């Protein structure tokens with residue numbers, strides 16, 4: 001069987017996570033060809049550079065193309081002017097990760113926030129395909145997002161658009177449920193992330209019931225009809241509805257694609273649509289709210305899209 005042009009590797013995507021680094025080689029149709037995972041170094045920046053360079057070298061060797069373009073999604077923001085990374089959970093804080101990777105490995109290497117990669121992936125022949133304004137909302141260990149308009153990430157001086165996790169909780173709900181304003185990893189208090197992330201659901205349960213339960217435990221108990229768990233989940237959905245209402249006010253997306261661990265909750269897309277309907281202003285067209293098409297592989301796929309076919313898209317370094 002001979003390989004067609006479309007089977008040839010064209011780009012690589014790397015998803016840099018807190019515990020593992022996943023590298024995937026893609027063909028021209030963005031079909032994954034090969035994937036490799038290595039552990040993420042936890043303490044030294046030099047070790048992180050070594051590990052990422054090793055993945056880039058592996059991708060290029062597998063592709064037999066020494067200048068194969070590679071995109072990298074990272075769990076943090078990248079200053080689009082200085083190229084420095086702002087990452088809470090990696091030994092790269094304040095380091096020019098993109099510049100250092102390019103200097104060491106050559107070729108085209110582009111970095112973007114992993115939530116932006118997710119949004120780009122789902123907007124490109126994924127669950128957001130065919131919609132002009134797509135919001136990718138990640139509900140995982142943190143709460144983040146990305147905005148894609150007409151196929152490209154929404155630009156800005158900080159490449160920040162979509163970082164909704166650090167907007168403040170809605171005052172009416174804080175008052176209604178007497179929610180304490182908890183400190184957030186960003187340095188502020190009372191951010192949406194403190195209650196809407198996976199760990200946030202556990203905190204919400206603690207605040208409302210005094211019990212410490214993990215998000216999967218709570219969701220399973222709510223689904224099986226347990227009253228206390230159901231009440232916590234209902235408040236959690238109410239907070240999510242307010243976040244979606246804010247998204248609609250600020251961006252009016254056609255489509256919101258859910259990602260991250262909590263997006264796997266059965267029926268969450270429908271539950272979010274109902275929660276938004278409760279919170280939204282009257283007589284608005286509702287966005288389509290969807291589960292992801294590519295799920296966990298959107299990280300590498302979105303990173304690959306940073307360097308495929310539209311070189312000006314996203315950000316460099």
Ligand SMILES: [Zn+2]
Pocket residue numbers: 165166167184185186187188191193
């Ligand atoms: Zn915050």
